[in-house]
Amino acid sequence: MSGLRIGFALLLAAFLAACATMPSQRAAYQAERQALSDHIRVLSGPEYGGRMPGTEGGRMTQAYMVEKLTGYGFQPGAAGGSWHQPVTLQRFSPVSSRLTIRSGRQSLPLSGEGLLVRIRSESRTVKDAGIVFVADKQGLHAASLTGQVALVRADDMQAVATELLAAEPAAIVALFDDSAAFDRFARGFRNGRYGLITQPSDRTAFALLSPDLTRALYERLATDGEGLAARATEAGAPLPLDATADLAFETARETLETANVIGVLPGRVKGSGAVMLLAHWDHLGTCGGESDEDRLCNGAVDNASGVGVMLETARLIAAQGPLDRDLYIVGTTAEELGLLGAEAFAEDPPFPLPTIVAAFNMDTMAISPRGAPLTVIGDGRTPLDPGIRMVAESLGRKLDIREEHQAFVARQDGWALLSRDVPAVLVGSAMGDQSAFDAFMSTHYHAASDEWSPDMELGGATEDIFLHVELLRYFGNEVSYTPGKR
Template sequence: MKTVSLFAATALAIVAVPVSAADTGSFSPQRLSQHVQTLGSDAFQGRAPATEGETLTVDYLSKQFAGAGLQPGGDLTNGKRAWTQAVPLLKSEFASAPHVSLNLAGTATALTQGEQIAVRAPTNGDKALAINGAPLVFVGYGVKAPERNWDDFKGLDARGKILVMLVNDPDFEGGEGDFGGKAMTYYGRWTYKYEEGARQGALGVLVIHETAPASYGWATVKNSNTNAMFDIVRKNPRGEHPPLEGWIQRDLAAQLFTASGTSFEAMKEAAKRKDFKPVPLKAALDVHGSAKTEVITSHNVVGILPGAARPNETVIYTAHWDHLGIGLPDASGDRIYNGAIDNGTGLAQLIEQARAFATGPRPQRSVVFMAVTAEEKGLLGSEYYAANPLYPAALTAGVINTDVLGVLGPAKDFTIRGNQKFGLLDILVEEGAKRGRRYTPDPRPETGGFFRSDHFTLAKVGIPAMSFGPGQDLVNGGVARAKAWSENYTAKMYHQPADEYSPDWDFTGMAEDAELLHAVGLRLANGSDWPNWSADSEFRAARDRSASERSSVPAASEKKPGERG
């Protein structure tokens, strides 16, 4: 079992990654490897916000940005910028495991936190959960989408009730329908389901876990939802969060349906139809737990390379620095969730990308490098930046995000998360083709990858933003090797203590990916174009509304996806 003690000598030795090697403009696999090994080490304690792990991580990133040649790009005070942007967050953590009891058709059964159920510490402003005999109602996928003529709540008064919902959206099983087929929409994300529960006035929301539609196993749910919860500080947190938020195992949901005179399969089939109506269940829930809540300050780490000609215009590279910290032990007793892949790899690319830009010719636009906090808690650091931008969204040409990169060597292809169409993707495809690499569309759009990383919060305010994904056709081992790795990672490493650095990893492919992303950013930074979203994109309107702020740039440079220039 690993300890969580931290010795100053160890920390000092670990951060001694060289910052003045001869590499200029190219990407060193050795450097990338060193960063991942450092940030994914036990010394950083899993990099959780508001812990000693955050202090070490912020210090490491600031020093690496400075050594790479960047200037501080964070909060502005008395005319000087800091290396960080302060991000106030509401932190909520149970003092001890909550007591949960399910009354099922007249029989009371205790439920164990992390086993049959995962109850999240409240982030609606409450300091305790005190729920007594709240009735459960099954509401299908929990979707209210007027633009698709879909309403899973049909006349339900949700006040005082706990809503039980399926994960993903109604098209997942059949692969076609009103929600774009297999590709998950935002309606399928657990974050949306909690938000909609709050809008309905519900006492709580329980999401039913299934591995395929969730795209991860129960271990990931348990590890992500039974530790400290965070949210940005909101004026009306109850408008976004019901008192009770949590997940339940599929087997428990099946028991609920059986006791109510139906079956899991029948309810799932009914939920796929537009005429679905809420189904009261013969079950009630008691939940009692006290939580310590406080407002803490976490930090986005920000460095900038000012542009030579148009410094007020920006290109932004992002990666989240946080992981899950110290949590429940795995079977071996390991409690440190190192996050070497997620997202030590993205951070390594970010640092070395900064070095490549700073050691090359100064670009025309400013290039910003931002490591954001609290991604694992719901994309909170990037959401805060989107609401409080250090650099105007209208004058940001694009965002390139890296979250989980490949460690299996070079690939013949590459991808991005989601299936959006936008000009930034056109540029990526062109630059990839120059290097003999092809673009492969997101191989698993049903997992909702577009909504699961920090580019999404920036896309919502209109900025063309993409999250790069490594290729799935490896030079060594092809598609079969990549698939086997991905399946093993999802099942045994993702959001688990086993996400640790391995000396067997091959960083040459990551170096090639970084070089490709450098070419994309350099093209944006030296150009005058303003990439946009496709005409049918839900993000197009926000981008178009900000066009007047770019009035100094000729209108002809507003390229549409597919237009070259």
């Protein structure tokens, strides 16, 4: 065959191979999109009841994951050859509370539905505590407010929460001037404060004060929120007030049983470590106001979509054969109650945490369309960054790392590992379309409207399945990734 004919034959073969590959890739994408949709439809269905831990819907969710992982070829990965890592939760619900403000010889008693106290602790009384007003982070130091009651405007709470809790006041009282905002927070407070049975009691009580009671407080102090904030800002420190406080509250305690689901696909090379996928399976059960027609919090995006991406990634890896390293799949419970399932896993892991060379969390995945760029929650905190970038580039995925996205690092299950020096990140496209992400957070997040539909946006989440397959293939094999080396 002449050189021209050989060249033409090779060109034709390449063309035909490309034509065969493109439909194959399209078919694989469509198949994964449908499989992901099916997982979300089932897990966010009404029979699962919103997947609240300790309920029948929660147990059904655990059984669903075990059934799927068993079918994929995984083995039980929890202690004692079990699929389940038991997690015992405590719930402390508010029963009654009373806050008395004393200024000079006058006292102002505050109680009723406008005062709600949440704390993971038995009933308690705080007497003759000094009162300070906090406007910002200035002057807040570890244990600097021990035994005192801190007043803070609700609008300022998020900006000062971390430093204020570290200052360890006896109580933090959030002052509300907006009734809708108070009602929204009050619903969560009435549900109680959850914790692991192994966790110590809270040192600080967190109280909400309704707009009506806030106005009464300001009148007794002969000031208002703006005036107090201006004085505190000028002082550059929490502002002591000429008043003292008594706070008494009663709580009711109950326990409930739930579990993390853990499966493992043993690796080919014994002693080479482990890689891990995790996604929280739980949601809120019910949400919204008492008068709302639909109060079922289905949790389709948050986080049936994360569980679906995790399961499909696990299925594809198992179908291709094991990695060098062990692959653990962990469905965590009680994330919505404070990352409690992930904390329970990290407190008592079924295998040594230092053997984990890479962990990838999957949360609230189904938001952005196909082609949306990726972000990495935890970027700059682990040695995984170069490998993540290499894998993303090999797939033609763009990275859009923003500092504001890192605010979520301690609000997702990966934090339970990352805070213990385990390299854990959340990689995905959910924040790749910022307008779509903001729209979800402002409308459907923790709302009854977070439901499955046949046309829900699954483009980015489906691509994220293939991304995580390649991330596991890279970090799960000794040749491509050795911790401490690039």
